[in-house]
Amino acid sequence: MKQHEFEAEHRALWQRIDAALQQPAKDDNAQLLAEQYLGLCQQLAIAKERMYDSALVEQLNNRVLDLYRELYRYRAESRFNFYAFVKRDFPLAIYRHRYFVLVAFLLLVVPGLVAGTWTYFDDEAIYSVLDSSQVRQMERIYDPEARKIGREREADTDIFMFGFYIKNNIGIAFRCFAGGLLLGVGTLFVLLFNGIFMGSIAGHLTRLDYVDTFYPFVIGHGSFELTAIVFSGAAGLRLGYAILHPGQLSRLDGLRQAGREVVPMLYGIVLMLTIAAVLEAFWSSSSSLPIAVKYTVGALLWGLVLLYSFSGSRHESR
Amino acid sequence: MLDTRYRVEIPGGIHLEAQVVGPVARAFALAIDTVIGAILIFLLTLAAIPLNFGGMGGGLFLLMLFVIEWLYPVLFEVLARGQTPGKKMLGIAVVNDDLSPVTLGTSLVRNLLRTVDFLPLFYLAGLVTMLSNRRFQRLGDLAAGTLVVSISKSARPAAMDDIPPLAPAIALSRGEQTAIVDFLQRSSQLSQPRQQELAAILEGITHEAGEDGVERLHRNGAWYLGMR
Numbered sequence: 229m230k231q232h233e234f235e236a237e238h239r240a241l242w243q244r245i246d247a248a249l250q251q252p253a254k255d256d257n258a259q260l261l262a263e264q265y266l267g268l269c270q271q272l273a274i275a276k277e278r279m280y281d282s283a284l285v286e287q288l289n290n291r292v293l294d295l296y297r298e299l300y301r302y303r304a305e306s307r308f309n310f311y312a313f314v315k316r317d318f319p320l321a322i323y324r325h326r327y328f329v330l331v332a333f334l335l336l337v338v339p340g341l342v343a344g345t346w347t348y349f350d351d352e353a354i355y356s357v358l359d360s361s362q363v364r365q366m367e368r369i370y371d372p373e374a375r376k377i378g379r380e381r382e383a384d385t386d387i388f389m390f391g392f393y394i395k396n397n398i399g400i401a402f403r404c405f406a407g408g409l410l411l412g413v414g415t416l417f418v419l420l421f422n423g424i425f426m427g428s429i430a431g432h433l434t435r436l437d438y439v440d441t442f443y444p445f446v447i448g449h450g451s452f453e454l455t456a457i458v459f460s461g462a463a464g465l466r467l468g469y470a471i472l473h474p475g476q477l478s479r480l481d482g483l484r485q486a487g488r489e490v491v492p493m494l495y496g497i498v499l500m501l502t503i504a505a506v507l508e509a510f511w512s513s514s515s516s517l518p519i520a521v522k523y524t525v526g527a528l529l530w531g532l533v534l535l536y537s538f539s540g541s542r543h544e545s546r
Numbered sequence: 547m548l549d550t551r552y553r554v555e556i557p558g559g560i561h562l563e564a565q566v567v568g569p570v571a572r573a574f575a576l577a578i579d580t581v582i583g584a585i586l587i588f589l590l591t592l593a594a595i596p597l598n599f600g601g602m603g604g605g606l607f608l609l610m611l612f613v614i615e616w617l618y619p620v621l622f623e624v625l626a627r628g629q630t631p632g633k634k635m636l637g638i639a640v641v642n643d644d645l646s647p648v649t650l651g652t653s654l655v656r657n658l659l660r661t662v663d664f665l666p667l668f669y670l671a672g673l674v675t676m677l678s679n680r681r682f683q684r685l686g687d688l689a690a691g692t693l694v695v696s697i698s699k700s701a702r703p704a705a706m707d708d709i710p711p712l713a714p715a716i717a718l719s720r721g722e723q724t725a726i727v728d729f730l731q732r733s734s735q736l737s738q739p740r741q742q743e744l745a746a747i748l749e750g751i752t753h754e755a756g757e758d759g760v761e762r763l764h765r766n767g768a769w770y771l772g773m774r
Binding site for chain 1: 556558559560562563564601602604605606607608609611612615616627628641645646647650651652654655658659660661662665685688689690691697720721723724727728730731770771772773
């Protein structure tokens, strides 16, 4: 068959497909596109095989490409199942990354403890980490004397702090993850820096005996926040490790595989840090609640987060 | 070989081709998106001024700032078929490396890793990476398994029914036939002297030179297309 006849035979169908692609959401259009997909693929194959001119082949190729993108769009949009994600996918991803989680945990906590011990025993040490205005501000916030005169924060301020925590904390977690692409060095830096920063503040405030204002504040949201930072570190380290030690794969394929595998971790980090921001802005900040309540709820939250984080192994297929 | 065509076998049982897009078009798209983001932030700031900045207005402002900073490209790529407004203007789109539309997960990975592509300044790392692989993928694309392709349509030349077809003097192979048909199809984009120059290569076969040689090749092309 010559090209001229071939085009004449299919022209009407192609026009209908092009029209349907303009408004693919309509029911009969969707049906036409689904029915004609394989036929169109075949026409492209024939046009190539018979070496019809390249303009026709290109036109058919682009039409198939449009149709293909349309067909698989529904898969791309309808895939996320929140319930299955929370129940299975996220804990499973944590379980599969458990060694990275462990390393990230140590990278955050060990420097934190060292810095905390140092600032606890040495009054000057805090100034190696923060400048003096930051230290003064920190001391003012957690000074128990100031607390007694200060009144309950207004709801309006809570919403401001919520926005602040979302932007600040999720930003840190995202950077911590992205830094993994620099052979893991960026992640390492973010974890060490934050560990030292938080540890030295905790040590210094404990030294000043601001215990009853500081710990009841941080214990609640800390459960979600610190754990999520560890997870973002694990995801970043996974990327870096894929480049450094790709195993049987090429480095590029290893990186690509790691990029796919860390996706549930990223969703989980966003979810956990959002919860943490809600807690930090609306629960932790409340100063009217008794300290015992804060500690009890904080302990419960920690138990919940840890139980959840360790629940992934039973979803692993053996 | 310098070739920006990217081929992939799709479940339809055929090889599909797409043109991957280089740094220049992508830089333009990025510039447009950056300007749009800046305008959004400016408008947000204006909207937040009458509200109490230390309170609810400020909180929402920071929330929106976070969304624009990190999630603007993700939202558009997932909801608008791989196209941020900038990419749409340039006729390019992000796709997974099997040419299917980009998914939430892959879009999130490639856009979070944007921070690393930006390093040390103005996307230098991303640019160097793009220029060192055949698919123009930046670091985020490599990790996510995505690429940016052109989806703008090249207009197909109109049917040329007015050319009287003429059987060629000798039998030609399939590839040679296609070359002659392509010559006809592209004739509107080539100047007459250039067409004559090309036709002169075949003077030994057509035995005609100048405009007559060009016309004969056009008529042969029409014949190969199956016009009678």
